[in-house]
Amino acid sequence: MNSSFYNSISGIVNNQFSMDVVANDIANVNTTGYKSSTAEISSLFSSVLSSTTASTNDLGMGASSQTTALNMAQGSLETTDRTFDLALEDEGWFGVLGADGSTYYTRAGSFSLDANSNLVDTNGNYLLVTLGNNVTTTTLDEETLEGFGTVDTTLQAYSITQLDDVALGEVGDQTSVTLPELLYYPAVATTEASYAANLDPTVTVDTVNLDLDAADYPATVTASSSQTVTLSGTVSNTTAALDPQEGDTIILTLTDADGLSQTVNATLDENLEWTLSDYDVSGLNTTSDLTVSSAVLQTSQEVANEEHFTMTVIGSDGDKDILDMTFTKVVPQGEEGTTWNAVVNIYSYYEDYDSTKTYDTSLYYVDESTNKVYEIVDTQTGALTFNSDGSLASNTIPTLDNGGTTLTLDLGETDSFDGMISSTSIDKTNIADYNGSLEGYLTGYGVDENGNIIASFSNGESSAIAKIAVYHFQNDQGLTQVSSTLFSESANSGDAIFYTDADGNTTSGTAIATSTLEASNVDLATALTELIIVQKAFSASSKGITASDEMLQNAINMKQ
Template sequence: MNGTILNSYSGIKTHQFGLDSVSNNIANVNTTGYRESRPEFETLMAPKALGNGPTSNEVNMGVTAASNAISTQNGSYRASGGEFDLAYQGKGWFVVGENKDGEMEVKKNGFTQKQENFFTRDGSFSKDAQGYLVNSKGYYVYGVNLGKIQDGDFVSSPKDDEKNLASDKLSPLQIPQNLRFKPIETTEVNLGINLNKTQNPTNAYGTFVQDGKLDESRMLNADVNIFFANQKSLDSEINNEANITLTDNEGKQQTYTFYYGDGKENSFRTLGELKTLIKDKTGLDLKIAIQDQNTKNPTLNIQLSSPALLQDGIQTSGSFFDSLGMSETKESRIKPITPYSPNQSYKPNELVSYLGITFRKLNENENSNPINNSSDWEVIDTENIKTFDGSKTYTAGDVIKRDGNVYLLNDQNQFIKISQEKSFQFPTYNPQDQYGQDTFVAFDGKLYQRIAETGNSNPAQDPSSWKEISLGTISSKPIEVPHYTSTVDIYDGDGKKYHLISEYSLIEGLDLASQNNQKWEVKSYIQDIASGNKVGETITHSISFDQDNIPTADPIEIPFKGKKISYDISGDGKRKSTNELYSDSKISSYEQNGNPEGSLEKVNINDNGVILLKFSNGKQEAMGRIGIVAFTNDQGLGKMGGNLFGLESTLIGGEKQLKSGNPILGWNEQGNLTMGNIKQGYLETSNVDIGNALTELILMQRGYSMNAKSFTTGDEMIKEAINLKR
């Protein structure tokens, strides 16, 4: 055989291989995920020729197939509409296997597998009868399984998803169609809120009255700027002036002015400070009063009145009193007392003044001196008595106040104690007592004067015996405080939904503009949605904001069906609670770890390959991810048929090694794909370039024909040589 025949024969055989490879590419031009083969040729051999000249004298002999390489170019992507159809864009492969109980572990320095796994770009996946993701051959799709599906229930545990989705263990993925989201009992609630103290005023009664008892000291210690009246903020930075004008019986007037804020004389910030200033300067009383307590809607009012029986005329004015709705004028009050006379008889409850002290007659016994007979007379008012002054000289009969007591200087120049200091209050009506003509009683918030003979009839029911008169009191509009109510859904162990309700009322705070040092009282309780009834007790706690508006609220525990819910209103993982004035009072964000029952509605697979299950209860949570691996040398993968590639080994340096190199996980330690992304509802087409394939087919056919011609020529030369011998 001459070299021509050898060369042409190898050329025919090799181009036949090329034709087979190219025709196979053309045959699979519409095969999903098909990887194009690229036939490559090389010289068969190069024997040495005779001679040692300076020119290379090797003679290449023939050709042979060197490889049938895999094209790693991405194919095109088309929408398929299949729920589990997936396309991968980038470097890497889907992982499948025949064993549904198998496992593949991919580490940086190697990998292990319980069975043989295969790799593909064909993402035509679906579910089998058991809910496993499989390809068209029934091979199981491998990926990371978070282990949340247990006995047909999906058990929520999202906290460690980021960490667990970065796992290096791959196993078959199963998603039962009748999957139920297992209800989870709420044990923890974290709430981020904004509390705007310029909004939502509500009746202050519920904040400062507990079990019918007014916590007056707490209200008096509150900055007045937190209050509203008649749905309007007092806004005391602007409405900062309070005037009180007193007019005596001779028509003389004196005006006293008080200022909200700091730095001026007669300045105040709290109601308690204003109360003290008014008492010291004018002798008037400022107090908190409950109105309509026996009705469904009791209120709190600020009242200004005189404790003295001989009340001067009172006029209030200024922007502060205007904002409270208590700018008013009260004329001098009736004087229900007469000077004591030893020659006059007195009836029960009649009032007399003696030595500046006001006494009340206790019974109808024979008249006696009030100083000497405490069984007949009761001291009820010492407001008009002067306080002892050591620089003054006193004479017998003088009465003074000292250290909370009242004393009379006798003829032996000794101070004799008469009683303790007392501030007048009209006696409250008692049906067991007798009331003489011209006596006074207080009843149901009103003052009555007895106009009939001695008796004890009910003042409100006997207008013929009693006359209603003015108390001389100036009252504000109902007092209100900023308020907000938050409602968060929580769940019991059966998945039943309840409301966790918190009611916020501002009880401490400074000026409106600076929003510093706020404290909100919070009443939290759980409500049954169907009945509207409370479940368990109400827990009272608070949230405060310091000068930098940083919230402080200690976590509390709320009893719930024999267990406790940890509750923190200072913020959740996304936002801290705030007291911003430019934003409405609202829930900014919250998190709670309970969930109701739900059924599987839809499966979503995101670009990162994470499988998200959406349930009828509105919850969507990861159950795992699609497995993606890559190789250093894709050309080292073996073609297994069915769009599958497998691992092949070879001896390198006497050691058995994978041609492709070890598998490499397609995601990093944070669980994010690093070499590509996944598109759900799409499929990757064959990556065959049909134009190039047809060109290659023509070239291979021409090569085949030319080699056949060479073979014929060689054959004819041999025949001619044989004929020469003959």
């Protein structure tokens, strides 16, 4: 009968243990990232009563509390308005560095910046990350500091090198991260620029005036005594004349020794020759020979089309410069395609136009439409040749010198239509693209779904600065609970590991939700039900003691 006392006592003790576990879960129903527990109770050894039958009878010796089992089910995700409230959308753990130098693991992702701009949790533990090592100290002048709203040159400033993603590395390579307030994105000069457009090859015919070759007209002419002149010539040596025709006009300017001039006209005959006979020049000083100061052929022929494009590039000083491109079609146009001569300039703003100054055109370009003067950084020439279908056949434009930085101009792949084309039947939108960036000032930090801590800047650029480590374990339930939300690894959990992708690169293995917290996974309805059950079991165990006491008393009374 004594065993019934001890069995009931063990029931009271173990139900009290279960009560503590359930009560702790209920107390943490609103604790971020909390994982509920289940009390595990096991039966103690039992004695075996012998029997003449084949069966045996076990006499239990009570129960014993063994341990608590963690419920690793994910809690609901709740949106917040804080950037560094983070939640893991699948299994895994954030790592934090405690004040004692030990690493702990948690699902509670409520992080913020402390007074030293370190990313910490609510207990002051440092969030563990892999650094991108792309932030260095720098010195900024007052003009640059004004972009941050300060002129205090004693403040420590930092500069960043652009980085799209931080490799997670190996377990153990992680450390805390400091997110500086004065983070500067230096200007980056353009090294690559591309342009796509259609150079319209439509044949255009117009009336043009072409200077005659010197061999096609006399240099001087002697007037007769009647003050008339006779002279003749041809256009056979004038290569600029593509298709001279009978009836085209020759315009001559005769100049005398006194500087007076007279214009006379002649007409091409069927042999493309011209003659001017007994033309009255009495208005000129004919005492000496007259000079043919100008001889022009006026004819109709194909004229060169010209296309002009501009785009922005970033100069070596960080300012926006202009990449100016002029394409002039070579005439006459060939039957198998077209060729366009190109002149490409890089212009950097110098000053507003000053009419009192004389600008060297070899060094400066004056834009009369805007009254602005630009320094000519570099000029290069070349040619684009196109196939009969309009695709690019060749490009001889060399690289440009962007103030000490080599700039490659991409106008498309050969035998393709991805860049410049020359077609009358294809519509193509002008598309410009370039790399490089203006200087930028930090506007804020954020976290992407891959765990990269991203710094954003006023120039529209952004860069990863570190990656938040997400740790995994072979047996999550084997972790040792240090506090309501902190755990440490144990022999039962195994060492922390990182997952790897198909290429063998370490990866977080789960997405990270920003401005989101994982709520406690305690099911309050279940916990309250368990509370009632434990309470009833506790009461029943206590009844077992009183009942055993009464039975023992009755047995004693029977002997009296």
